[in-house]
Amino acid sequence: MSKIKHFVEQSWLLLVSSFCFGLLIAMASAALSPQIEVNKAAKLNDLTIALLREAKRFVEVDAEIEVKLAGGKKEQVKVYKALSEAGECVGWSFGAGGQGFADKIELVVAVDGAFEKIAGFNVLVCNETPGFGDQIKYSYYRDQFTGAPAERLSLVKGGDSKKIDSEIVAITGATVSSEAVVQIINTFLVQIKDQVKAKGLVGNGK
């Protein structure tokens, strides 16, 4: 009994403060999250348009597409069909995310209309180490994905980064972040491609 009394005496302020501060953060998060989501959606739109320049509008695919993540957890993914002014399919885009070195990395990935080549990726959220991991945002790294086959990619530590194939050259000093991006794209791209093709969504000309 005296042990419990001692524990409460010593830590009550910490426990009460933790509760109050947690409540304060929850309230701030609830108040600001809608605006953050709006900003995120606007950014997603801008980044996708930058990847698929012929696209004039994006239509959400009316099919349930699910991706199985590394831990066995399943995630519903929104896939968008990019349409030209004439209404032809010029590409596909989807959001993809996974654990990086410091925090979660969120990407927007675009592929061509036939789902054969990657049109590129842009970084939506990245809190990787400044000067190292955050180089995944730079064109030196990102350009390697543009035109690469839409299949399983592999990361190599050396090689010609200008050669466009399924081998991605890692960023020096940021192998974990480079690997994370390749893993995220592999996880989402292959599964989405299989499902989109299985559902007959590719090549139907609409």
Added chain:
Amino acid sequence: MANDSDNKAGLYRRALLTGLWRENPTFRLLIGMCPPLAVTTAVKPALTMGISVIFVLVCSNLVTSLMRNLLKSHLRIIMFTLNIATFVTICDLFLRAYAPRMSEILGAYVPLIIVNCIIIFRAEVCASKSGPIVSILDGIGTGSGFTIALCILAGIREVLATGCFFDIRVMPNSFVPWLAMRMPVGAFVTLGLLLGLANVMTMKKES
């Protein structure tokens, strides 16, 4: 009675003004040196960082001051950290909602305010021993001193690196930008020169 109010006014003035120069965290105490080196490539991000630090300092100083009589000495550091982390998280959420571009430019440096030693230093030295008004004024003064230092550094670097100040062109078209000023070397050189200047000014004032 008059003496008492004079003392209080003096105390408040000291709390507000000390951080601006005599105990300026960047130029005099050399603490919290990551942001001056990392986010001073332009004035806008430097100003955003400065205002964020002022907000966190004022809030954390106020809360620390209000709970100062309840703090147990062996738990005070964890309490300070908890307190600071809360306000940094709120500040980060606010920037992400209403200044997304700045939030993106500042990146991980906003969450890193949690480990900025200026804030924990003021909580330990001032807020845990003073009343709420003095603590708030101390937060405003120290935060403003830090913001001014960031803006001076950023102003010099932005002008020399781009020929612009606050995104407005101030140098003639013939000016060749010093690209080194955008890189870490520019931050170290500018900071070194400003610290030298601050030392010369202090020595002159003392003599």
